[in-house]
Amino acid sequence: MTQKPIPGNQGVPTAASNRAVSFYTAGSGVYGKPRPFNLRDLLIVFFKHKYMIISIFCLAVILTPLVYYFLPAKYEASSTLMFRYGQEYQSPMVSGEQTPVRVGLQEILHSELAILSSTDLKERLLKSLGIENIYPKLRAFSDEPVKQLEYAKVFFERDLHVQAGRNSNLITVTFQNADPGTAAKVVNSLVAAYIARRVEILHDSRPLQLLDKKVAEYLDRLKRSEGELQAFKQQHQVFAFDEQRDMLLKERMNLETTARTTQSLVKELRQKLSTLESQLKGVAASLPVASENDPRNELEMQLVTLQRREQELLSKYKENNVFVTSVRNEIQVVKGFIEKQKQTAARGRSAVNTLYQDLQKEIISTKAEVSSLEVRSKELEAQVTLADKRIQEFDQQERTARDLQRTLTANEQMYQLYQKRFEEARVSEDMSQDKMASVNVIEQASASELPIWPTKGVSFYLALAAFLGIGGGLTLAFSLEFINQGLSSPQKTEQCLNIPVLTTIPYKA
Known part of the structure; x- marks a missing residue:
């Protein structure tokens, strides 16, 4: 039927749903008293939107197992x-x-x-x-x-x-x-x-690199020190300092003792020579005798003996040896004495005083011995001076060798120290590389048989989906019902317009 506006109201007729009913709307104004929501209203809304509710329910129930089986577990x-x-x-x-x-x-x-x-x-x-x-x-x-x-x-x-x-x-x-x-x-x-x-x-590798550099540096220093010390010992032939010093000191002491002994002998012989010369002055050189054997024979025999002795000494020693020089001096003295005897014999025949002759012989022998000992004393003094010089040089060489040895020892100690520190640092690095550090794995990860999602069976999720599907469908239906501004049912029409509805006629466009 045709809807007519109610006099006094400025409204327009509205058809709602596929089961449209005849009703009157009051425009912006709503009349009537509200009544409480009852089961009938619930059923009306349910049957009105039953297809939508059933669709949501079925969609939830169908999608739940699909999601359950097709989504990967965690x-x-x-x-x-x-x-x-x-x-x-x-x-x-x-x-x-x-x-x-x-x-x-x-x-x-x-x-x-x-x-x-x-x-x-x-x-x-x-x-x-x-x-x-x-x-x-x-x-x-x-x-x-x-x-x-x-x-x-x-x-x-x-x-x-x-x-x-x-x-x-x-x-x-x-x-x-x-x-x-x-x-x-x-x-x-x-x-x-x-x-x-x-x-x-x-891990900081800089200390290890520094230690490695120091080890190489002091190893090079150590080798250089060893080479310098060995070359110095070879050059100066010094190896056992204590033994060599003792030998030098002992040699010097022996030379000094011999020199002092020689000087004492020279002094004694000079005193003896002085005494003999004093005695010789008081003794006559010759004595007048009727006949006497010529003393030159004895002197010549003595000369022959000295010459033989000279030849024997030359076979053992060099010509500049003290003993050879002494014998030659005696030979010259005897030759001079023989020459004097010849001159005396030329002046006349006289007998030589035996005492005078003996004194002269003793003086000659003493002079020769003094001359020999003086030469020996000078040589000994020169040898003592040379020994002192050698000792001083040896002391200087020893100090130099000690310095080289101390340098060698210091380089060796530093090399051993840095080598030890390098080994310790390398062991520490190896421990770090082998994971022997400050991290311990208490529990390693293992494959779990139970997933963290889903934690329930498919039945649980089906029941949950059914509940949520019905609940969601009803919620959506009621939301649409309350959002709708039209009169969608006779009850709502009577409530809003406060007039009775005689009948409803389905309307299809």
């Missing part, structure tokens, strides 16, 4: 690390001493967390394990390796969780992935890469 793997103060946070000195630790535990943990969460470490891990092994479906996003790496870093950042324990020295590394084995492998590989990376960051 598995989680975790590993726990414990930290303690190690050599990484100590500064090794060249002398081997270490500075005290001035870094707190929280600062250390923050540093370790920064290393674990660093982008460089993640990129290394993604490249080493392979992006396709961690995120196989990433090729659907892009075929370019650079973009795949960027997407993988985003997903990796989402799935990785690194957390330090409160008031403890523990760090937990957790990773989520669709494959439990991959999750465990990623965590263990990340921990291994982290330990290697922290060794690179925290």
Whole structure:
């Protein structure tokens, strides 16, 4: 039927739903008293929107198992690390001493967390394990390796969780992935890469390089010192200083003793010579006798004896030897005496005084001996002076050799010291390289059989989907009903217009 406006009201007729009913709207004004919402209203709304509610319910029930079976499950793997103060946070000195630790535990943990969460470490891990092994479906996003790496870093950042324990020295590394084995492998590989990376960051190779340089430097110095000392000993023929000094001192002492003895003998012989010369002055040179044998015969025999002795000495010693010189002096004296006897015999026959002759012989012998001993004394004095000079030179050589030996010893000690420090530093570096540092893996990651999502069976999610589907459908239906500004039912028409509805006629456009 045709809808007519009510007099006194400025409204327009409205048809609502596929079951349109005849009603009157009052424009902007709504008349009538509101009545409470009852079961009938609920049923009206339900049957009015039953297709929509059933569609939402079916959609939720159908999609739930599809989502359950087609969406990948999430598995989680975790590993726990414990930290303690190690050599990484100590500064090794060249002398081997270490500075005290001035870094707190929280600062250390923050540093370790920064290393674990660093982008460089993640990129290394993604490249080493392979992006396709961690995120196989990433090729659907892009075929370019650079973009795949960027997407993988985003997903990796989402799935990785690194957390330090409160008031403890523990760090937990957790990773989520669709494959439990991959999750465990990623965590263990990340921990291994982290330990290697922290060794690179925290390990300072400068002390080791400096020690290596010092070892080479002092080894070169040691070899040079050994060469200089050996060359000096070879040049001056000094090897056993104490024995050689004792020999020189003993030789000098013997020379000095012999020189003093010779000087004493010279002094005694001079006194004897002075006495003999005094006695000779008081004795007559010759005595008158009727007949007497010629004394030249005895002198000639003595000359022959001295000449024989000279030949014997020349066979044993050189011509400038003291004994040869002494014998030759005696020979000259005897020859001179024979010459005097010849002159005396030429003047007349007289007998030589035997005492005078004996004194002369003694004087000649004493003079020859004094001359020989004086020469010997001068030679001994020269030898003593030479011995003193040799001792002084030996002392100087010994001081030089001692200095070279001290330099050699100092270089050897420094070489051994730096060699020891170098070995200690190399052992410390080997320990760091072998991961024997301040990080201990308390628990390694293992593949979990139970996923972290979904945690319930499909029946639970079906029931939940059914409940949410009905609830969502009803909520949407009531929302549409309250949002609608028209009169969609006879009850609402009577309530709003405060007039009875006689009948309703379905309307189809």
